Amino acid sequence: MSVRVRFAPSPTGYLHIGGLRTALYNFLFARHHGGTFVLRIEDTDKTRYVEGSVENIIEMLHWCRLDYDEGPGKGGPYGPYVQSERTEIYRQYARELLDKGAAYIAFDTPEELERMRQRQQQAGIVPKYDRTTMRNQFTLGEEETQRLLAEGVPYVIRLKVPLTGVIKFSDIVRGEISVPARDVDDQILLKSDGFPTYHLANVVDDHLMHITHVIRGEEWLPSMPKHVLLYEAFGWEKPQFAHLPLLLNPDRSKLSKRHGHVAVEDFKKEGYFPEALINFVALLGWNPTGEREIYSLQELIELFDLRKVNKAGAIFDIQKLRWINAHYLRHKDPKELARQLQQYVQERNLGDFSLEYLEKVVILLRERVDLLPEILTFGDYLFHPPTHFEQEYFARVWSEDIEALIPALLTLLRQIEPWEHTVIWEQLKGFAKQQGIKIGKVMNALRLMLTGKSVGAGMTETMEVLGKEETLRRIEQFVTQHLPALRQQMAENASE
């Protein structure tokens, strides 16, 4: 039988990193086995629905190249793939459970349930639905139940969990697990609004959609016994289960918004590459060798093995993500990067720059930043003349000697031809020697005048990218405008 897996998010917000990892492992498993990857939207709680979240999930999966084979907008043989469009199916199966005696009807109001929990807590016992004292099919009797139903009194359908015995199941990641039945609650399967809860809808759909492997987060492990009971009540063969270790905050709690952003979209906006995000997230909880860090999606597909997935949760370390992203930044095609950079330039209204120019900028600076858009701030002087000059740097590298050399330096630069960094370098070296001054002094002065900053790419390379005209203009502008201003500032600081 061919592999069929699903990613089943609920549309309660944006796709987050944890969801992406779950989707990724499902995707990798499906592709590795030549199986089918299904997207199913679990929107059975209409109160938690967030507008636009389905679109966001689909868009982000697509951005990461995790395209699904069946699902919303794509169709497939077992649709619809949105649970709110399948409510009649769940009602039908809930009735089947009722007929089989595996479930029962209950009329308790939320207030009554709350009082029950309070009583239990005061008595020091674990809160759990008590079907021998509450208002349900068993305590009310068949006749009264039918009467209330006929009257239209709201009701729910609950799973009738055995009072004794042990529920056992097997998990690909965690092995054999068993839970005493007495610790399992009589889960509500069908809510009073006629919608199913997760547990019913999930089991029914996984069966109807012929899912062979359920790969989901560890937070679902505690509800496994309920799901096992449901499969058994229906007489269905269970799929195989794999509960993935959680993604954690630096404090080891479940990954959440509190410690920085977790929405995939935020990483996209910040300028992370999808390849980097996928590469990083794939290695959180699974590793093919332990010796390599960089994998393409294709390589991940080839190597993926569910049995090698770890059991312990993994902290989401943004530092390593940045490093991986930086790696991709240094290895991607500069032409492609230039196109992407142009987008950022336009978004920020930095002016018009040709792709040729931006490509040079990318090559010049990509080894010095982790994210592509950081080039815009790190190398701001490549997009407009510097308006701010680091005072400390100025104080350190500017001197009377240097200032006296500026006219000669300008004359030298004017005659340099061709304007290429190797030529510029040779000429400047000769100049420094001739003037009996250290080359470093000249370079630092140029760096200050041309960029205003103490750090950046190689100076002559930067000059080449700026062009001769711009280089000369900036030097002149520095001497006539910025230098007096800087002097004045220094004087003010000194007098304070």
Added chain:
RNA sequence: GGCCCCUUCGUCUAAUGGUUAGGACACCGCUCUUUCAAGGCGGCGAUACGGGUUCGAGUCCCGUAGGGGUCACCA
């Protein structure tokens, strides 16, 4: 608190019961050098604890401790 899961450097991880416990990020140093990076080289740094099984345990078993998840008409 009940139930369930988990535990190798700070972090992500590797290790058919036999390795000086390996790699990567971060950090530190050296190197390169016109600054800052990148690269290269090196360093720091872990089997939670206690028992047991075994010639031999990170690996198997038991206990303890710690961490996490979950206990809704939410998924």
